[in-house]
Structure formats: structure tokens, C-alpha cells
Amino acid sequence: MGKLPPCMAACPIRTDARRYVQAIALGNFEESLRVLYEVNPIPAVCGRICSRPCEDACRRGTVDEPVAICHLKRFVADNADIALEMPPIKYPEKIAVIGSGPAGLTCAYELRKLGYAVKIFEGEPFAGGMLRMGIPLYRLPRSVLDKEIEKLKTFGIEIETGKEVDSRFTIADLLEEYQAVFLAVGAAKNVTLNIEGVNLPEVYQGVDFLKRVNQGERPDLGNKVVVVGGGNTAIDSARMAKRIAMSEVVLIYRRSKDEMPADPKEIEEAEAEGVKVMTLISPIKITKEKGELKIECVEMELGAPDESGRPRVSPVENSNFKIPATSVILAIGQVLEMRFSRGKVEIKKGLIQVDPATMMTNWIGVFAGGDGVTGPSTVVEAMAQGRKAGISIHSFLRGIDLSSLLPPAEPAPQIAFHVREKITRSPRIKMPSIPLKERIKSFDEIEKGYSIKEAIKEAQRCLNCMAAAEVNPQLCLGCLTCIRTCPYKVPSLLDSGIAYISPENCQACGLCVTECPAKAISFSFLPEEHFVREVRKQARNNGGIVGVFCVYNSYAAAHSLPGIGYPCLGKISLNSLLQSFGPGIKKILMVGCPEENCHFHSGSRRAHKRINYLKNFLPEMGMNENIIQFHQIEDPEGSFYLERLKEITDDSR
């Protein structure tokens, strides 16, 4: 396997982000969603709450800002709809999944796709696990979660809620009916702080607090809430508290901000909403004097790193002080809920022990993954564990080598500096959100989602990494045409005299593909025949009139314009243009961008030159040069294109 687009390599579940983003760029939303469902059972959820490792890896980040991959996922999941066809059951084995959080859902999805019957058992009355219990409503409306889970049921995943694995219903019982069991029980139990006062009624446990609020309870927190902890649960609790009490919310954390495990974006948003973050503070006692709650704290200082690599912290002598509060939320960590009956499964330090290569526990046929194995982590990490376990269960049941099913991913290296410099800058499109003042007044979702226009524009920022043009060394003449044509100066000549296009630098403009005199260069993602095939299809359906537009130019309507949306008209070769004038064609309209606006610098110009060249010999072929109408005009909404297309259609009648 070659190097992957960095977004895909960085995604723990290997979502082909480039492919779904590129599909949006072309206005093909259903195709995009189809790509998402290849690995992700809950795209609308992930599109809202994913920690976005793909965006950290996105190479656009070295040009200006990373592509808003996550926002685009949400856009497509919210705006496109495809039916998930129930895959056939191919194998006799059945698998039981314990827990319906992200790990359980993903494992079940993977196995169902592979052709196994899967049943999920969920102890709570509703499916979703931490997605339902833990994630705040303002980040994930429950209607979104419900819809995705319903969809998974139509995909053939059976979910039984209110079914706890306990002493009456054990793993051993399950193994009688199921050939493999996946434990995705989560880590929803709070680690309690071993200090005085934690059992006071005004002291809440982070996960319980979130769970209660998410289920509709609104506890009376008073006018000063202190949250203890620095992870996502702590931040979520603080922001929820802000919404419930509209009071002062202080978050205290024992290390510095750099060490906080919470998503930096979430910390930033919490602070923007008025949560006060105090670091290097640790509580030592909670007292209640004359009905008034006080947290005694001590200041901390950072020392040498411990075995986890984080700096050790120690209290500063005589630095004790008290913070008055009306309620306290403790969110310092979570471990496995021990409510389930573990049977023979080995558990250490509150976590299920598995072989990291196979996700199998010490009990043959019993697998585990998610927070119950790793401790609290991100949703996408839990999903990755579910996916890996699903594939591992398949390998276990079928005796297939696991390494062949889970190939390692090597990301493409960074884009060379001289290429980066030539990429047109374009800022990331901001996610429309509820204004700050309004946010904390309700539990409504903060982010509103991109409009169609915004989504396509944003998707078109994607550099289509590794979708490179490729030289066939058998055909290359070493003529230098590609080197002279490339607007990004990517191709070079090898010592052997053959051209080389470095896949990590190619911007996939396609100009070398169309100009190579030996046709030694090709695109795997856009074969040359594609254009002619599309034109013929359009001609048949539209009485011989075909419209072609540049999707970068008419981006705002790329999804809805009739005709063929092409990612730069410079990608259309002279011969395919000519071939498309075959039988059944009356007229072709082409609308591209003004030359100076071309997404790929010289694509529109080269298209123009090609068409002029073509028009010169059309009369010799006995054809009218007016068979082709070519315009270069800024036409974001496609209105010029539509008008012309109508004109041509009317004329031909």
C-alpha cells in the first residue's frame, strides 16, 4: 500500500476523508456520505464531536489553515440521505456486543458489514452509551443520535436495551449462543477524590452529573460552581453548569493548562462562555461551615516529568487557601464500571486487559475495546477500537491473518516548500454559530452547520493529496513537456531520462495528463474516457445539448446545475473534446473561470487555447465551429451558465 493522504492516515478509523471532501467539492453529496459509511456508522455524531486528528494532519494547514474536514462531515451527514442496505448474512457465527457506545456501535457495524449477525446488549434504557450520557446537548442534539441509531437498526444491527450483563446474564451464558463477545462497557465510573467532604450532597460526580443533566434533570447548583479536573468531562461539566445555573463557574486543575487532557478548542470555548479556569490548584478538603461550602485548596508546582511524560506536581508549602462554593463537580478521571459481571476477564487498575494486537482478553473469544480498555478517551479512538475488534473477531472466526486486514498506514510527507508557495491561499470558512451571549442561555446546539455554498467552497480547499498524476515509465519519452507544463513545478527528470511526478507534491491539476505527447501520464481518479462517456450520456438525455461547467467557478451551484461539473476544464484533453462531438451531439456549452481566477493557475487558459485550436480544424472536418460555445466568466451561482444553456436549447428546437 502506498502512502495515504495524511487525513486518512491520521483517522483512527481510516475514514477516506480526501474522497468524501472531494465528493463535496464536486457537489456530489450522496457519494460523499457513501464514503463516510464505508467505515463510520455515526457520521452525523462524529461530524459534531470528533476530536479531528485528520485536521491536525491536513497538509492545507501548512499553506494557510487545515480544511474543516469535521464540519464537512457534519454537512454531508445532515444534508444528504442514502439508504443503508442491509448486508446479507454470510457466516453462521453470531456475535454479542456489550454496550452501545461508539466502540460497541462501530464493532457491530463492522461485523454486520462483513456478514455476521450481531446483537448489542445495552444496560441503559436507551442506546448510545457515553454519546447519550456524557456528551453535552449543546454539542450533540439527541435527535441526531437517535436518527443514526435508528438507521443502524435498518442496517440489520439488533439492539436490546435495558439488558445488563450481570450475575443473571453472564459472559459465559452469552458464549453459549454467540461465538464471540465484544465488551464495550465504557469507563463511566468516576474516580473519586480521596479527600474529606466528597460525600456532601452538594458534591457531584462528573459523569453522573452529565448523565442526569442530559436526561433532563436540572440540579440546583447555586451561584458558584467549582469543577475539579482538566479532561473533557470536566470541561463539559463546567459548560453545562454554566447553562444550568447561569452562575459563576470555576474550573480548577492541578497541573498547568498545557497538560490539560481536554480538547483545546473546548477549553477555549468554555472560557469564552465565562468559565474561569484556574490551574496549578488542587483541592485537599471540602467543608461545610454554617451551611456554607468551602473548598480548601493548595497551590501546586510543576517538577520533573513522571513516567507518563507529564511533569510531576507537588504542593507548595503553606499555600493553602479556601474557595467558597455552592456546589462542586468532581471530574478527575473515570474507570470501568464494575457493575457488569466480569467472569474470567482480567481487569487491572479499573481497566480490562487485552492483547493490543487482537483486542482479545485472556478469555478466548471474548474481546474488549473502548474506554473500558483505554480509560476515558475520544469518541473516534473508541470507534477505532470497535472497528479493530470487529476485524479481529472476523480474523479469529475465519482464521484470516489479521495483519492483512489491518494494514499499517503511512502518511504522505509534507508538500515541498516551492510547491506550497504556488498554492492559492484561501481562508477556512468559519462555522456559523449561535452568538456567545445566547449560547449559555440554553442547551441548544451551538454550531449551526455549513450552508451548501459554504460547504462546497470549504471542500474545494482540499488539496486532493496523493491523487497524483502518474508517469508510466514504459511510455515516457523524457520530452520535458510535463516539466514545462506543470504550474507547480512538480515533475522532474530522473537520471534514466524518464519523468517523475512526486505523488506527495502533485496538485492533481491534470495539465500534464492532457498535454503529454506520449500519453504516458494518467490519473487513477479521473480516467480520460470519463468525459466522453459523460457527454454522450448527457447528449442522449438532453436532445444533443450538453453543458459543461467548472465546479470551482460555479461552486455555489455545483450540486444542482444540470450538465457536467468538471474540476477545472483544463483537465479535458483535446482528443476527448473532439471525441465528444460524435453522433448525437448538437452543441456543447462550456463555462470556465476567468483565466486569472483559475484554481490551478493555467487550467482555464490551456482549455481556452485547446478550444481555439480545435475550432481551427473543425471546418476541415465538415463541422461548424459553433458546435462549441466557450465562455470564461465568473459565475459562482451558475446563472450565466443556465441562461446560455436555455438559449442554446431553445435555439436547437
Place this chain on the structure above:
Amino acid sequence: MIVAEIKPLEEIKEMVKDKKGVLLVGCNTCTAVCFSSGKRELELLQTQLDLSLENPKPAFWQVIVRRACEPEMVTEISDYTREVEAILCLSCGIGVQTLSDIFPKKQVFPALNTSFLGRPEKLGFWQEVCVACGDCILHLTGGICPLSRCAKGLLNGPCGGSHEGKCEVSPDIPCAWEEIFTRLKEKNQLNMIRKTKEPRKVIRKPRYLLREDIFEDEK
């Protein structure tokens, strides 16, 4: 390299229109690099013929020879020629002649006009720079060939028709002798321009080259 251009379509159509089967032969050397005989142009020409010839039109096949001037390489395509009545050769005149020699029973049509010995100056622009005179004087003229680049082919120049670096024949043509002057000046060799160059050797045709140490007349 040898620069050639594709003949007008009308002319090519005339050649092949009555044939039953025609093999388009491309050459993957000089003329491919100047966009006249590679796969790209071969396919384009076939599309042009397919779309513009009237029925009954010939059936077309395509093949590309690495170097159409080499008999051995041309012999390699014998299988392709078996069924066809005619060969439409996209190569310089040398290739057309090699094909005619190797396949004497087939009608071989030249699809290109062989133009000159030149080099690419810019993407899509080739310039004649050598006339293969057989008596090179480039070391005397600053590395610029007056026989190919002076509109009048003057061996001793400049003439009086140079104006602001352009030739009197056309304002689009740079004066080769002014270029030679500038280049020699750069090299500090202006004395060279004063030296009168003697008339050229008479070229005896046909020309040939024979290397006695390598030549073998076996048979």
C-alpha cells in the same frame, strides 16, 4: 531534433478516404516531442478522420514505433500491417521511407511535413537552428548558426537591413547577425566577425556517412 508538422486534414483525408484498412504509425522520437507523432496526436488524428470521413470509411489501427527511421524497429510492426491496405505514417520523411522500404507492397502515406532541424524555445514553439550543411562554423559565429537563423542565410553579415535587432524581411525575425555580434562581443571575440568566411563546400548528393572502423557489409 527533427521538427515536423501534421499535414492539413483535407490532404490526409484525400489520401486515405478510399482505403479499406489503414494503419496509423507513430514515431516516438523527435517528431513526438514536437507534438506531431506521439500517441496523443495519433489518437487525435484518428478521431478527426473517424468523425469527418464519409462512409464507407476505412477501418483504422494504430501502432507506435520507437524510432521509425530504424529498419529493425519498423520490422517489429509487421504483424500490424498484414491486414491493412495502406499505412499513414506520422514521422519525419526518414521514417516514411523506412516504412516504404520495409513494406514495399503497402501504400505508405506521409501524414507529416518534415520541417527543419530545430529545438523547442518555449512550450509549443520550435525554432530552426541548423541546416545540416556539413561544414560547421558555429565556433566562428558565437554558437549561432547564420545559415538557419539569418533570413537571407548570409555567411558574412550583417547586411544593411538590420534595424533595432530585427530583420528587414520581417519585424518578427530577430537579426541573426546582430545576435552573433552581441554574442561575440560578450566573448570578447569581435575580431571573428571581421574574418571573411570562404564559400561553402559543394554538397555532393546523395550524402552519406561511412565509418570504416564500424561498417560491415555482410550479406
